[in-house]
Amino acid sequence: MKLPAGLSARQITPALVGDTLYFVRQNGEVIAVTTTGKRLWSKATQVEWLGQPVVSGRRNALYLATAAGRVVALDRRDGRVLWRTKALTDPGGVPAELSLSGDALTTVYGYDALEASGMDVGRGG
Numbered sequence: 001m002k003l004p005a006g007l008s009a010r011q012i013t014p015a016l017v018g019d020t021l022y023f024v025r026q027n028g029e030v031i032a033v034t035t036t037g038k039r040l041w042s043k044a045t046q047v048e049w050l051g052q053p054v055v056s057g058r059r060n061a062l063y064l065a066t067a068a069g070r071v072v073a074l075d076r077r078d079g080r081v082l083w084r085t086k087a088l089t090d091p092g093g094v095p096a097e098l099s100l101s102g103d104a105l106t107t108v109y110g111y112d113a114l115e116a117s118g119m120d121v122g123r124g125g
Contacts, residue, residue: 043079
């Protein structure tokens with residue numbers, strides 16, 4: 001598959017969900033592309049340095065987090081921001097690890113100390 005114009009292999013490795021690839025840029029832009037190379041949507045989340053997404057088929061949402069544990073939820077159909085948590089002081093380090101079980105989203109983050117937070121995505125963060 002040839003990448004659509006404006007995307008390069010230097011960007012974060014895309015996450016594949018079904019027949020959709022989600023590219024996450026360091027500036028917080030998320031781009032959805034089909035496996036055939038058709039661009040579906042592009043969204044500036046206003047949240048930089050996001051990690052790999054976690055997807056909820058039930059909520060049709062894409063969840064991403066920063067190294068500081070800030071989370072943003074996007075609608076998988078059009079990329080619009082469904083909700084985002086408040087800005088946190090960035091402790092540095094690697095992007096947070098997200099896991100989803102039903103409507104419970106757990107975020108593990110931190111650099112010097114490991115922290116975890118949970119939320120009910122059904123209530124909007």
